[in-house]
Amino acid sequence: MPLICVCSPKGGVGKTTLVANLAYCLARGGNKVLAIDCDVQNALRLHFGVPLTDGRGYVAKATESADWSQSVMSAGGNLFVLPYGDVTPQQQTDFEARMASDSHFISRGLGTLLNYPGLIVLADFPPGPGAALSAVSRMADMHLVTFLADTSSLTLLPRVENGTLFGDTDVSGSDVRYVLNQANNRRRISREVADVMARRLGDRLIASIHYDESVVEANASQQAIFDFSPASAAAFDIELLSKKVTSLLGITVGDGAVHHSPGATGF
Numbered sequence: 001m002p003l004i005c006v007c008s009p010k011g012g013v014g015k016t017t018l019v020a021n022l023a024y025c026l027a028r029g030g031n032k033v034l035a036i037d038c039d040v041q042n043a044l045r046l047h048f049g050v051p052l053t054d055g056r057g058y059v060a061k062a063t064e065s066a067d068w069s070q071s072v073m074s075a076g077g078n079l080f081v082l083p084y085g086d087v088t089p090q091q092q093t094d095f096e097a098r099m100a101s102d103s104h105f106i107s108r109g110l111g112t113l114l115n116y117p118g119l120i121v122l123a124d125f126p127p128g129p130g131a132a133l134s135a136v137s138r139m140a141d142m143h144l145v146t147f148l149a150d151t152s153s154l155t156l157l158p159r160v161e162n163g164t165l166f167g168d169t170d171v172s173g174s175d176v177r178y179v180l181n182q183a184n185n186r187r188r189i190s191r192e193v194a195d196v197m198a199r200r201l202g203d204r205l206i207a208s209i210h211y212d213e214s215v216v217e218a219n220a221s222q223q224a225i226f227d228f229s230p231a232s233a234a235a236f237d238i239e240l241l242s243k244k245v246t247s248l249l250g251i252t253v254g255d256g257a258v259h260h261s262p263g264a265t266g267f
Helices: 015-028 044-048 089-101 105-109 131-137 151-161 188-204 213-220 233-248
Strands: 003-007 032-037 079-082 119-124 142-148 175-183 205-210 251-254 257-260
Touching (some): 003 131, 015 044, 015 079, 015 142, 015 175, 015 213, 015 233, 044 079, 142 151, 142 233, 213 233, 233 251
Parallel strands (some): 142 175
Antiparallel strands (some): 251 257
8 A cells, every 4th residue: 555645845846736637647557546635625526526526535534434435426437535524613623732742643544445456546745744744644655745846946956855844753664756736847046946946856856847827727617637638748747747656656557556765555
């Protein structure tokens, strides 16, 4: 069971959209994929066709149930989503307090899901450090840190490299990689920042995803970029990212099951 945390010290970088499209791409390749929303905005579900009026999720019931798997929704085929859900301020406060006070709270809640053989799990987090990212990071195989090719992202890079983003969690056992999103070759500052990031990060930078208006249009129609515009630059870039992630994590697909080396287990 490979677990990938998709995070960023900066908001507005297109992280949730990236999670959804990467999940679709991995599922299209024959993998069984679960996308988990760890953000109170509860927006990830919308990328999987869940109606805006459907506020179900795991957080509202998390303090009552030790198993959050019953809140999983099927998005068709090999793809599943675990929404954060619509919550009251008190429910959010209680949930975050439990995460802060109980180091095993998250691992118990997600335990059934994380033990499904061969399931690839993508977890989407709000920007910056937080209790959820700190807790899930302890179990992660990979962190995909998402930036834009802009100067503000460049100034925030040290917060990731010095571990500030992950709070008190040591992520040295996880593979920390970087993605530049919405890179715009037509803008000089975007090109220059991308060049600086590439030189500084080297092979830790595993993808640069082109700015593509098709992504916005796909979001508006609640479609994956691969269904809306399969020949688009963003679709091509995300497919390359998918292949890079599976290669780095040693994931192969065969005989209808996903195998993760070492020690993975299918949903």
